[in-house]
Amino acid sequence: MPHARLSRPGALGEGGWGRWQARGHSESEARPPPPSALAPLDVSSASCTPTAHLRRGPPARARAGALHLPYGQHPSLPRRSANGMQPRCLRDRAVAVVVVVVVVLVVECCCLPLPLPSPPAMSTKHIYPPTHPSLVLPTLRALLLTNPHLALHAPSKTILLRTPPAAAAAAAVPVLCGGGSGHEPFAAGYVAPGLLTAAVSGEVFASPSARQVSDAIALLAAQYPARGVLVLHNNYTGDCLHFGIGAEMARAAGIDVQTVVQSDDVSLPRARSAKVGRRGLAGIVLTCKILGAASSAGLSLAELKTLGDTVNRYTATIGTGLDHCHLPGTAPSAWEPLNGNDLELGMGMHNEPGVRLVRGGMGSAELAREMLALLLADDAERGFLRWEEADKTPSGSGGPVLLVNNLGGISNLELSAFCSEVLDQLAHAHALRPARVYAGTYLTSLNSPGLSITLLNTAAVHRALPAAGVLDLLDSPVDCPAWAGATTFPTCAPDDPPARQGEPIDEPELLAPGPALPATFARQLRTACEAVISAEREMTEWDTVAGDGDCGLTFERGARALLEGLLGEGKGKGKVLAGSALAAAEAARLLESSMGGTSGAILALYCTALSSALADRERPAHTAPQRALDALYQYTPARPGSRTIVDALAPFCAALAEGKGLLEAAKAGMDGARGTRAMRARLGRATYVAGGGEGVPDPGAWGVGVGLVGWAEGA
Ligand SMILES: Nc1ncnc2c1ncn2[C@@H]1O[C@H](COP(=O)(O)OP(=O)(O)O)[C@@H](O)[C@H]1O
Numbered sequence: 049m050p051h052a053r054l055s056r057p058g059a060l061g062e063g064g065w066g067r068w069q070a071r072g073h074s075e076s077e078a079r080p081p082p083p084s085a086l087a088p089l090d091v092s093s094a095s096c097t098p099t100a101h102l103r104r105g106p107p108a109r110a111r112a113g114a115l116h117l118p119y120g121q122h123p124s125l126p127r128r129s130a131n132g133m134q135p136r137c138l139r140d141r142a143v144a145v146v147v148v149v150v151v152v153l154v155v156e157c158c159c160l161p162l163p164l165p166s167p168p169a170m171s172t173k174h175i176y177p178p179t180h181p182s183l184v185l186p187t188l189r190a191l192l193l194t195n196p197h198l199a200l201h202a203p204s205k206t207i208l209l210r211t212p213p214a215a216a217a218a219a220a221v222p223v224l225c226g227g228g229s230g231h232e233p234f235a236a237g238y239v240a241p242g243l244l245t246a247a248v249s250g251e252v253f254a255s256p257s258a259r260q261v262s263d264a265i266a267l268l269a270a271q272y273p274a275r276g277v278l279v280l281h282n283n284y285t286g287d288c289l290h291f292g293i294g295a296e297m298a299r300a301a302g303i304d305v306q307t308v309v310q311s312d313d314v315s316l317p318r319a320r321s322a323k324v325g326r327r328g329l330a331g332i333v334l335t336c337k338i339l340g341a342a343s344s345a346g347l348s349l350a351e352l353k354t355l356g357d358t359v360n361r362y363t364a365t366i367g368t369g370l371d372h373c374h375l376p377g378t379a380p381s382a383w384e385p386l387n388g389n390d391l392e393l394g395m396g397m398h399n400e401p402g403v404r405l406v407r408g409g410m411g412s413a414e415l416a417r418e419m420l421a422l423l424l425a426d427d428a429e430r431g432f433l434r435w436e437e438a439d440k441t442p443s444g445s446g447g448p449v450l451l452v453n454n455l456g457g458i459s460n461l462e463l464s465a466f467c468s469e470v471l472d473q474l475a476h477a478h479a480l481r482p483a484r485v486y487a488g489t490y491l492t493s494l495n496s497p498g499l500s501i502t503l504l505n506t507a508a509v510h511r512a513l514p515a516a517g518v519l520d521l522l523d524s525p526v527d528c529p530a531w532a533g534a535t536t537f538p539t540c541a542p543d544d545p546p547a548r549q550g551e552p553i554d555e556p557e558l559l560a561p562g563p564a565l566p567a568t569f570a571r572q573l574r575t576a577c578e579a580v581i582s583a584e585r586e587m588t589e590w591d592t593v594a595g596d597g598d599c600g601l602t603f604e605r606g607a608r609a610l611l612e613g614l615l616g617e618g619k620g621k622g623k624v625l626a627g628s629a630l631a632a633a634e635a636a637r638l639l640e641s642s643m644g645g646t647s648g649a650i651l652a653l654y655c656t657a658l659s660s661a662l663a664d665r666e667r668p669a670h671t672a673p674q675r676a677l678d679a680l681y682q683y684t685p686a687r688p689g690s691r692t693i694v695d696a697l698a699p700f701c702a703a704l705a706e707g708k709g710l711l712e713a714a715k716a717g718m719d720g721a722r723g724t725r726a727m728r729a730r731l732g733r734a735t736y737v738a739g740g741g742e743g744v745p746d747p748g749a750w751g752v753g754v755g756l757v758g759w760a761e762g763a
Pocket residue numbers: 253254284285286287591595596598599600602644645646647648650684685686691692693694731732733746747748749
């Protein structure tokens with residue numbers, strides 16, 4: 049949105065220092081994995097010298113009880129034609145609104161799922177066409193070429209330090225961070241000595257898979273065998289599931305792992321975020337720096353965990369978006385709500401809404417006032433940061449830390465001017481003077497025209513942990529281009545070879561095959577996957593309205609992975625499977641490694657549990673889906689009525705368990721998915737949307753519903 053601006057022309061005073069760090073306000077200013085568990089594996093690096101080699105593992109057998117999932121291909125995503133742009137003028141919008149209202153009314157009367165307006169034209173505002181394969185690996189490779197101190201383990205999309213650690217560093221606890229891509233320079237850009245030891249990346253706005261996480265941990269445990277691995281990630285359902293399972297897999301292999309989950313957002317009052325907790329936002333960058341420096345200073349795994357949790361406890365962030373960002377490879381949404389000067393107060397880092405949509409926007413001073421009021425509120429719903437008067441000014445080694453972060457699309461000029469406004473208001477309206485100020489592009493939401501303000505109350509951290517020395521940890525020098533002040537890396541010769549791909553390792557474990565596959569298996573799988581692929585657009589649309597806009601693509605990746613991995617379509621080799629339990633296990637592996645996101649974790653867990661249930665020949669096969677659902681319930685609080693995938697799965701499983709036919713059961717599942725239209729989300733990203741997504745179906749439930757119907761119709 050080229051005209052989006054934070055400030056009205058002439059409304060701001062002087063600004064224009066791009067990224068700065070002010071200090072002038074201050075008055076003074078484990079256990080190692082067993083050797084047998086660590087099999088050799090190349091870690092590729094694009095560097096000035098030959099490829100670095102790390103030892104890694106563990107092989108499949110060493111991880112009893114864990115999920116073993118090979119990496120999937122990330123196929124290109126063929127999609128609609130690109131030939132125009134979104135309607136922009138008000139008249140077009142008005143016409144569109146009238147059309148949508150009429151369509152909604154007609155649909156409501158017919159009790160049909162909400163159809164979409166005719167396909168909008170593909171955005172032309174991307175360099176890469178929608179058919180282009182994933183951009184994640186090319187992005188990581190570019191990071192290597194511009195940062196010769198880094199290496200890439202391509203199968204797990206893990207960036208790590210190239211240089212084998214010196215003796216002192218080898219004794220340190222490695223810090224692994226990660227999450228979905230699209231937030232660059234976070235997290236891979238912060239891999240540097242004294243900051244992160246490694247970062248693992250998922251697809252755009254989707255968590256890395258559990259297998260990626262467990263392999264990243266294994267790589268670090270092999271390189272830093274002394275004291276365990278600290279894992280840091282943001283509080284999103286997909287991240288929590290995949291990092292949680294990945295950490296469990298690593299623990300099963302004998303690696304000591306502790307996890308810190310960042311949750312600094314203050315946009316949602318406690319009443320609305322009770323089940324999911326607060327979202328993690330740009331505050332995680334401060335936690336990365338503090339933990340990285342503390343690890344270099346020699347803190348133990350347990351001490352780092354306590355420090356990370358405490359820093360998170362006293363960090364608060366509030367965001368604002370002037371428009372949504374657009375994911376490469378998806379159609380523009382016909383329901384984009386941010387028109388003209390509209391802004392979303394409290395916007396998250398994946399387009400999620402927060403506090404409220406402000407029609408017509410507001411001036412920069414008013415915006416800063418509202419954001420700071422939310423950040424510094426001390427009421428029961430939003431009083432996340434407790435400030436004592438003495439905490440608000442620099443003293444000794446403490447004082448507030450301010451981070452004004454560009455979500456990707458605000459000019460440096462405006463960001464810096466806004467930072468100035470924030471500092472003025474903090475001083476005059478809140479008597480708060482930061483000891484450190486960071487302003488720049490630290491964690492983005494693709495190219496969102498938006499920003500966030502983060503405050504860290506270091507005095508409160510020091511009350512809990514007197515020796516923490518948070519400002520010293522923030523100040524300790526690092527050679528990291530993405531962090532303020534780092535410029536000293538040697539340049540890389542232009543003819544250096546690009547990163548070599550490492551090889552995937554684990555082969556699936558052998559399970560009991562379970563009941564024979566139906567003769568129509570291939571046809572059923574094809575119709576199910578094709579149904580899911582054709583539903584991509586509407587699912588993406590609904591996830592844009594009540595989520596982060598990636599659900600359709602996530603399901604499409606899963607469906608294509610099944611077609612390739614099980615039926616040999618596209619570039620796949622296919623697989624001959626001796627029974628239904630093996631097919632379900634293979635499906636779990638393919639879904640887990642291809643999808644990412646919450647839905648990828650939930651469906652992979654479900655299929656893994658289904659595989660075990662089918663392998664149990666003592667109990668009837670038609671109850672296996674219900675038994676698998678009961679097993680899934682150990683991992684998610686979602687139940688019928690929570691507006692999730694479970695709303696489609698549960699009626700399907702129940703109908704089969706009651707002895708109903710496959711088609712009848714699948715229709716019950718689809719009815720369950722339709723029913724989510726009237727539900728308010730209690731879990732997942734739709735929780736953040738006012739109304740909890742009510743009015744559109746839950747995209748995950750929809751994907752499962754259409755898949756089940758496709759599966760039954762192919763029989
Ligand atoms: N806790 C949960 N348990 C089960 N399903 C969930 C949960 N949270 C969200 N979902 C489902 O996941 C779907 C979104 O999937 P996806 O787009 O992969 O998630 P993400 O928000 O992580 O990008 C939702 O439509 C909902 O059906």
